[in-house]
Amino acid sequence: MSTVLEGVEDRPFIPTEYVVRLARTPWEQAGYYALRREVFCTEQRVFADDDRDAIDEVAIPIIAAYCVAGMPDRIVGAVRIHEAEPGVWRGSRLAVHAGHRKLGRIGAELIRMAVSTAHGLGAMRFLAQVQEQNVLFFRRLYWKSLGAITLHGLPHHDMQADLSRYPAHGQEQTWLLRPQPRNRQVA
Ligand SMILES: CC(C)(COP(=O)(O)OP(=O)(O)OC[C@H]1O[C@@H](n2cnc3c(N)ncnc32)[C@H](O)[C@@H]1OP(=O)(O)O)[C@@H](O)C(=O)NCCC(=O)NCCS
Numbered sequence: 001m002s003t004v005l006e007g008v009e010d011r012p013f014i015p016t017e018y019v020v021r022l023a024r025t026p027w028e029q030a031g032y033y034a035l036r037r038e039v040f041c042t043e044q045r046v047f048a049d050d051d052r053d054a055i056d057e058v059a060i061p062i063i064a065a066y067c068v069a070g071m072p073d074r075i076v077g078a079v080r081i082h083e084a085e086p087g088v089w090r091g092s093r094l095a096v097h098a099g100h101r102k103l104g105r106i107g108a109e110l111i112r113m114a115v116s117t118a119h120g121l122g123a124m125r126f127l128a129q130v131q132e133q134n135v136l137f138f139r140r141l142y143w144k145s146l147g148a149i150t151l152h153g154l155p156h157h158d159m160q161a162d163l164s165r166y167p168a169h170g171q172e173q174t175w176l177l178r179p180q181p182r183n184r185q186v187a
Contacts, residue, residue, distance in 0.1 A: 015066035015100075020077065020109045021173030022117070023061040031075025032061045039078075039095035046152050055092065058082050062113050064096070064106050064176075076100040079110045081118050084127075089118035091128045109176055111141055115161045119168035126161040135159070142166075 023032045033052065040051040064077025076097040084090045091114045096107045115126050127146075130138050132155040135145060142165040146158040 014103075015068070015073075016177065017067040017070070018064050018076070018104075018106060018109075018176040019067055019072055019173055020062065020064045020106075020113045020176065023063045028063050028065070028072075028075065029061060031065070032063050032078045035063075035075050035078045035095055035097060036093050038097070040093065043098065046154065051093065055080070055082055059092075060117065062110060062117070064110055066100070077106050077110050079114045081114045083118075083121070083123070087122065087124035089121070089123040089126050091115065091118075091126065094128075104176055106176065107137070108141055109174065111138075111161075112166060113171075113174060115163070115166040116169045117171075119163055119166055120170045123163065126163060126166070128159050128161075129156045130159045131156055 021028075023029050036051050037049075040046045041049060059080035059082040062079050062081070063075050065072035065075050067073060077095065077100070079091055079094040081089055081091050091111070094107065094110060094114075096110070100106055115123075118126050128138070128143075129149065129151050130143075132148075135157050138159050139145070142162040143159045144162070146160055149156050149158055
């Protein structure tokens with residue numbers, strides 16, 4: 001091994017660019033469902049084999065992917081939105097791949113894309129059922145709890161977004177550049 005490359009093989013690959021967009025293509029939708037299965041079935045065991053339900057037939061899927069050479073390479077984030085009743089939208093199945101959490105603002109940007117997209121489509125209220133361990137995360141993003149509930153046998157909170165913090169938009173995608181973990185040294 002040359003001196004120039006010393007240590008390089010141990011350095012983790014840290015993407016510097018992520019795109020957050022409405023999932024339109026078969027590749028994006030396959031990655032979206034695969035990530036949901038990985039997080040909600042394999043990791044959290046909330047569902048046995050598949051977490052799909054009837055909402056998927058009407059929901060708008062949103063993904064985050066990291067990019068290599070400017071091209072989306074792997075789906076590492078997911079969320080879906082749907083209009084549950086006129087003017088009332090809901091977000092669900094928010095997930096970031098375990099290796100890409102707290103790297104920057106991938107989860108927060110998925111929420112921003114979800115709520116601002118729904119706002120642009122006429123949402124007057126935006127709600128989600130949030131796992132208890134994530135209530136603080138949502139509070140920091142201008143959501144309030146409407147009360148504690150039990151869902152899938154697990155403690156959750158019904159939560160509502162402050163729409164004044166999520167201006168309506170109709171953007172297809174947004175970009176996150178260089179979200180970096182604070183505890184890693186990157187050249
Ligand atoms: C919850 C989840 C989506 C957060 O995604 P993430 O990409 O790690 O979140 P971000 O990096 O955007 O976090 C933004 C900020 O919130 C903080 N944060 C993240 N998760 C948090 C939590 N559960 N509680 C409190 N703060 C949290 C981050 O440290 C970061 O803080 P900073 O702005 O001071 O740096 C992710 O942990 C996840 O997918 N978990 C498993 C599935 C799940 O629980 N889904 C949600 C169901 S309600």
